[in-house]
Amino acid sequence: MPKKPFTQEEVEAQRDRIMDSASRVMAEVGFHHLSMRKLAGQLGMTASNIYNYFSSKEALFLQTRRRGFELMFAAIHQHMADTNTATQALYAFTGQWVEFAQRYPGYYQLMFQPPRLRLSESDLGDQQLQLQVQRQAEEWQQHILALLKDAVPGYSRQSDTQQKRLALFFVASVHGLVDAYRYRAFSELLAGVELIPHDVIFEHISWLLSLVERQATDKV
Numbered sequence: 001m002p003k004k005p006f007t008q009e010e011v012e013a014q015r016d017r018i019m020d021s022a023s024r025v026m027a028e029v030g031f032h033h034l035s036m037r038k039l040a041g042q043l044g045m046t047a048s049n050i051y052n053y054f055s056s057k058e059a060l061f062l063q064t065r066r067r068g069f070e071l072m073f074a075a076i077h078q079h080m081a082d083t084n085t086a087t088q089a090l091y092a093f094t095g096q097w098v099e100f101a102q103r104y105p106g107y108y109q110l111m112f113q114p115p116r117l118r119l120s121e122s123d124l125g126d127q128q129l130q131l132q133v134q135r136q137a138e139e140w141q142q143h144i145l146a147l148l149k150d151a152v153p154g155y156s157r158q159s160d161t162q163q164k165r166l167a168l169f170f171v172a173s174v175h176g177l178v179d180a181y182r183y184r185a186f187s188e189l190l191a192g193v194e195l196i197p198h199d200v201i202f203e204h205i206s207w208l209l210s211l212v213e214r215q216a217t218d219k220v
Contacts, residue, residue: 015053018043019064023106031061031115062129065114068107069136072100076143086150087209093147094174094205095198101178102195111137112175144171152209154216166212173208177201 006014021043026034036057040047054060076096083089101108144167149156155163180186181196 011053015063016067018050018053019060019067020106022060022064023068023104023110025106026061026064026115027106027109031057036060059126059129061110061115062126062133064107065110066129066133066136068104068111069133069140071104071107072097072111072140073136075100086147090147090151090209091202091205093143095201098174098178098196098201101182105182108178141167141171148212152213152216154213158216166215169215170208170212174204177204 018039022034022039025039025042034057036047036050040050043050050060054063076093079092079096080089083092145163148167148170149163152166155166158166177196177200181190181193184190
């Protein structure tokens, strides 16, 4: 009796399963060391079966990175919907950003520390898909800029260059906090702590906001 074909929902679930696994593997060993055969072995399928869902390793990387942004945006929008002020919205956005990084470290690394593809590899990918992922990354940055403008007095009166510098300071600091916990580089400071405590996240955002607000006010 012939095997019943997968429904569209089953196909999508299988694609998500492959991307979930690929995100973890690429984050650990890097894109260039990803073996489709080994990935298939982890999933209990053949490498040729993976190619039924993704035309190439490059396509798998791009689709996985896009899924990461989609997962993050969904979590952020859900929590921001319950906020009443600009400051609350910024806290919700940043808190979910950190939560996402801890829940999906593989996706997070591909989104914010993507591998540098050689020109020949990038040319092989779907140009439309590359543009979609690029727009997602840009949209995420625009969210930060917009939230800071709404939440920080004096921010919108800064030049575009200064606004971007302050936003970069904010983003780089939160990203550094995430990396400090993920890579355990400061073992003495992080002894006995696996995930970033919620009070640490809250205090870090508060500290950053006060610094950004001071810079924005001083330069008006």
